[in-house]
Amino acid sequence: MFDLFQQWRRLAAAGVSMQATGVEALKTMSGAGDVIVARGAIMSEAARSPLAADHGELGRMVPEKVAAASRAGSDAATLIWDNQSLWQRHMRHLGVMVMRCRPPTFSEWLDLAERNAALMVGSVEASAKIGSASLAPFSRQVKANARRLAAQPPGRARRARAKSH
Structure with missing residues (x-):
C-alpha cells in the first residue's frame, strides 16, 4: 500500500545523505591539500638528493590513485546498473499494460501510480548512493595518507621550510 509519509521520509533521508557526501567531499579536499603539501616537500627533497629520497612514499603516489579510481568506478x-534495472522492469510493466489493448482499470492506475512513486524515490536514493560510493575510496585514501604523512618524522625539506618562515 502506498505510504506518502514513508516516501517523504525516504526522500528526506536521501537529501541528508547527499549533504553528508558534500561535507565529506569538503573534508577530502582539505585533506588532499595537506597531502599535496607534504608530498611536494618529499618530491622536492627527492629532486635534491635522489638516493636519500623516500621511495616508498614516491612509489605510492600513482598506484593508490589508480586503485581508488578503479574502486570508485566499479562501485x-x-x-x-541496479538503478537502470529498476527502470527496465518498470518499462516492461508499462509495455505489458499497453499490450492488453484496453484501458487500465482503476486498480491498475493506482498500482501504476504507486510504482511510479517508488521508482522516483528509488532513483533519488540511488543518486545519493552513487555520489557517496564514488567519493568513498578517495576519501579513505586521503585520510590514510594524511595520517601517515603527519606521523612521519620531518625531513630536511620540512625543516628548511619551517626555518624559513
Missing part, C-alpha cells in the same frame, strides 16, 4: 557502475 558507481554497480549502482547505476
